Amino acid sequence: MARTETIVAAATPPGRGGIGIVRISGPRTPEFAITLLGQLPSPRVATFGRFLDAKQEPIDAGLALYFPAPLSYTGEHVLELQGHAGPVVVDALIARVVELGGRRALPGEFTQRAFLNDKLDLTQAEAIGDLVEAGSRAAMRSLQGEFSVMVKGLTEAVIELRTYVEAAIDFPEEEIDFLADRALAERLQAVRDLFDVMEQSARQGRLLREGMTVVIAGRPNAGKSSLLNRLAGYDAAIVTALPGTTRDVLRERIDIDGMPLHVLDTAGLRTALDVVEEEGIRRAQAEMLRADRVLFVIDAQQDPAGHAYQDERERLPADVAVTLVFNKCDVAVGVPCADTGAGPPRLTLSAHTGQGIDTLRAHLKSCMGYHALDGGTVSARSRHLEALARARAHVEEAARQLSERRAGELVAEELRTAQQDLGEITGEFTTEDLLGRIFSGFCVGK
Ligand SMILES: Nc1nc2c(ncn2[C@@H]2O[C@H](COP(=O)(O)OP(=O)(O)OP(=O)(O)O)[C@@H](O)[C@H]2O)c(=O)[nH]1
Ligand SMILES: [Mg+2]
Numbered sequence: 001m002a003r004t005e006t007i008v009a010a011a012t013p014p015g016r017g018g019i020g021i022v023r024i025s026g027p028r029t030p031e032f033a034i035t036l037l038g039q040l041p042s043p044r045v046a047t048f049g050r051f052l053d054a055k056q057e058p059i060d061a062g063l064a065l066y067f068p069a070p071l072s073y074t075g076e077h078v079l080e081l082q083g084h085a086g087p088v089v090v091d092a093l094i095a096r097v098v099e100l101g102g103r104r105a106l107p108g109e110f111t112q113r114a115f116l117n118d119k120l121d122l123t124q125a126e127a128i129g130d131l132v133e134a135g136s137r138a139a140m141r142s143l144q145g146e147f148s149v150m151v152k153g154l155t156e157a158v159i160e161l162r163t164y165v166e167a168a169i170d171f172p173e174e175e176i177d178f179l180a181d182r183a184l185a186e187r188l189q190a191v192r193d194l195f196d197v198m199e200q201s202a203r204q205g206r207l208l209r210e211g212m213t214v215v216i217a218g219r220p221n222a223g224k225s226s227l228l229n230r231l232a233g234y235d236a237a238i239v240t241a242l243p244g245t246t247r248d249v250l251r252e253r254i255d256i257d258g259m260p261l262h263v264l265d266t267a268g269l270r271t272a273l274d275v276v277e278e279e280g281i282r283r284a285q286a287e288m289l290r291a292d293r294v295l296f297v298i299d300a301q302q303d304p305a306g307h308a309y310q311d312e313r314e315r316l317p318a319d320v321a322v323t324l325v326f327n328k329c330d331v332a333v334g335v336p337c338a339d340t341g342a343g344p345p346r347l348t349l350s351a352h353t354g355q356g357i358d359t360l361r362a363h364l365k366s367c368m369g370y371h372a373l374d375g376g377t378v379s380a381r382s383r384h385l386e387a388l389a390r391a392r393a394h395v396e397e398a399a400r401q402l403s404e405r406r407a408g409e410l411v412a413e414e415l416r417t418a419q420q421d422l423g424e425i426t427g428e429f430t431t432e433d434l435l436g437r438i439f440s441g442f443c444v445g446k
Pocket of ligand 1: 224225
C-alpha cells in the first residue's frame, strides 16, 4: 500500500458528543491544512480556525493541531481538526479532504503507518488493538462469572437457614430451644457476612467499570516517581536523586490488561522544608483520602524494616487499603520482610530494573476484582444491587425477629422473601413483569 497517500478519518466515535475529531495523515497534510484553514497552524499549538469548504464557507469552526513529521502519532505530517461532534459536520469535513485528494483511511491504518514508520513495535500496535477490541470486555466477563457464583452461594446459605428454622417450627414443643440455639445465630451471622462479601464485590464491579484510583505515597526519594514511570511505560514524572523532587500531584491513566487504573504520584511525606513542599504534602494527603488504594513505597536499601510506614501510619486515612512496596531491591542487601499475613500486603520490586513489576500488576488486578473465574452471565447492575439490598433487609429483619421475639414463623417468612429476592438476580423467581422490564432496556434489533 502506497504511503504517499494522505488519509483521513474520524478519530472520535460517530454520533453526538462533546467534540468530533477528524485526523489527517500523510505528505499532503500541510497543503490540505492551508486550503482548509487559510494557513498552516504552528506546530503542536492549538489554533482556533474555521474549516472552509470549496466556496470558502465554514463547514465548522474549532481547534486545529498540526504535528509535522516525524513528531506525530503516525510519524507523518498529521493534522487534527477538533470541531463540533455530530455526524453531519464530521462527514462534511472528511468529504472535503477527499475532494482535495485525500483518501478515507482503512481500519487501523493510522496505527499501521505508525508501525511502518517505527513509531511503535508490533506488540505495541497489537496492544492498541487489544485494548480497543477486547480488553475490558474479557475482564468484565470474569467478574460476572464470579458474581453469579456468589449469588448462588448466598442463596444456598439462605435456603439452608430457612430449612433449619422451618424444621424447628415443625416440632413446636422444641421450637423455643431450637431458636435459642447458638448454632442458629451463628448461621444467621454467616449469611450476613456473605452479604458483606457480596457488597464488596459489587463495589469492585464499579472499580472495573470506572477504574481504580491508586495513590503512590511514601518518603522522599523512595522511588515513587520511578514507579509511576515504570507503570506508565514512559517518563511521565521527573526523577532525580534529590529528595523532594516531586511537589505536585501527577496523574496517569494506565491500563492493565484493559482494566483502567488512575495512578497518582505525590510529593514525599516528611516535615516540609518550604511552603511549596508543604502544599505538595497537603495535596498528597488529600488524594489519599479519595484513593481506592495507597501504594506506600519504601526504600528497601535505606529502610528494610519499613519504619517509614510505621511512622507515617497514623497520618494515613484510617480506612484506605494499603500495599507496602519495598523498592530498590536491585541494590538492597538481604530481602526485606516477607508478607507475614498480618498488616498490609507487601511486595518487593525495583522500579529501576522492572523486577517484580509484573507481580505488582497482578496484585493491582486482583484488587480490582479480576479473577480467572468464568462462566456466569450475571453482571452487577443496579437491578441486582437493588435485589441484594432488599434480600439483606429481610435477613436483618429475620435476625431481629429471632433475637427479640424468638418468633419462628416470622423468621422463616423473612428468609423466604429474602430467598425470592435473590432468586430474581439469577432469574429463578423472575416474574413476567420483571422480564418485560429487563428486555425493554435492550435496543431494537439486538
Ligand atoms: N537502584 C535503584 N534506584 C532507584 C530505584 N527507584 C528509584 N531509584 C532512584 O532513587 C532516586 C529517587 O527516585 P524518585 O523516583 O525520584 O523518588 P521519589 O520517591 O519520587 O522522590 P520525591 O519525588 O523526591 O519524593 C533516583 O535517583 C532514582 O534513580 C530502584 O528501583 N533502584
Ligand atoms: Mg517523585
